[in-house]
Amino acid sequence: MISLRGVSLVYPNGVRALDGIDLEIGKGDFVFLVGHSGTGKSTLLRLLYREMAPTTGEITVDGIRVECLRRSRVPILRRHIGVVFQDFKLLTDKTVWENVAFALQVTGAHTRDVIRQVPRVLDLVGLSHKSRMYPGELAGGEQQRAAIARALVNNPKILLCDEPSGNLDPSNTTEIMELLLRINLKGTTIVVATHNQAVVDRMRRRVVRLDNGRIVTDEERGYYFLGLGQSQILSG
Amino acid sequence: MQATAIGTVTVTIVLLGAFLYARAVLVHFGADVLNQIEISAYLQDGTSPARTEAIRAVLAHDPRVLSVQYVPKKEGLQQLRRRLKGEIDTSILTENPLPNMFRVRVRTPELVPAVAAEIRKMPGVQYVNYGQDVVGKLLQLVAVARRAGIAVIALFILVAGIIISNTIRLTVFARRREIAIMQLVGATNAYIRMPFICEGLLDGLLGASLAVALLEVGRASLVPRLVAALPFVASNVVSVNLGTLVPQLLLVGAAVGLIASWISVGRFLRT
Ligand SMILES: Nc1ncnc2c1ncn2[C@@H]1O[C@H](COP(=O)(O)OP(=O)(O)O)[C@@H](O)[C@H]1O
């Protein structure tokens, strides 16, 4: 579903944010991208939804060669990918319903589809009863659920989350992670960039660890800290 | 913000329209004067009828020449007497001082100097006269008005374009979050651009419409006063109206709004 080969990215200011990344993510996978702040997690996600093109390397997302995508084709790629951010990026002058519907409307969807899809995703994230509220009237966890609903309303095959729980307290974080799991169970491929140790350790999913723009470990059922399993064995 | 853009377009188009109108009047007036110009070619005394006929034939066959009229000295005197009647006692003219002459009219005023010079060189022609000074100055004036027009129009349009483009850029900036989300969820650039282009187009059209209305009001109230003050221009000014200028000005307004907003949104979407 997602494949990176020899991907490097150097920002115009000379910062080498990614350096020789090779990564394969299969259909329906749930992957954590972990690492200290500034190790290139957000940069990697930005390359996947073609916010930028890599300096070198090949990126394939859902069969689309992303790095040589023409500007006019980028919207097509984005309709296959939902993206969720730490700061939710909701429009404050629109209700939850309008925020979610907006994502469909601006791709030229029929009203008929809007009326069918918006309640479906609002129900999925558990916000049906607050669909007429404005983001300012919602708690942080609810805002993030609205953002997830918006990311899913196009029925994307891939959901990218950049620090989705960065602004949430532990109980809201748990709720959001459970929601992501449910979405993953329906077949959506999910990549979550995070430095929330508790989440990663509890979920026991695939963990790709970045350090200084390189992948240092890639564990099938990993912990947040490098080789935590082994170190516990060693010390115990 | 939008009011500023519309207001600027209005001012610009009013200036542009007033300029174009004044230019049209001037060109019309100049053309009117120039079109009445005729070349008088005076023949040497004693030029033979055969020579006279030859000159007439050459002129009549010249494609630049509209008409040739032979005025023998006797008829010239009669015309002179008629023209001066009441002003001077023409009976004092006992001898006829006038030479035989041709009155030549050419197709366009610009041809006058060249044709006159050629006639002058013909054997049997003593001298030619067409009001050299006036024609030269008028021709110059009309040419300058035409050329200056293009530069001034370009300048006006550029200024209006820059101001609309800045206004649209502010609108775009105010809605940058919305635009970022549109881009994120896969709206095409054409879709994102559309409302801004429409706004630019509308600003341009509204501004131009307002300008046209103001111009018409101005023309309707100023022209009669002008005519009263300068009777000799009356026929010229009154016969020039805003007619063909109106669609041109509206088109300029719309085009400026469209292009300016296209450029400013495009620049934003690319970065
Ligand atoms: N737009 C940018 N321009 C220049 N450098 C950037 C930009 N964004 C991020 N960086 C740099 O790239 C590196 C990786 O950043 P980022 O991908 O945001 O890391 P993370 O998400 O893991 O915290 C950092 O050193 C950061 O300073």
Ligand SMILES: [Mg+2]
């Ligand atoms: Mg980041």
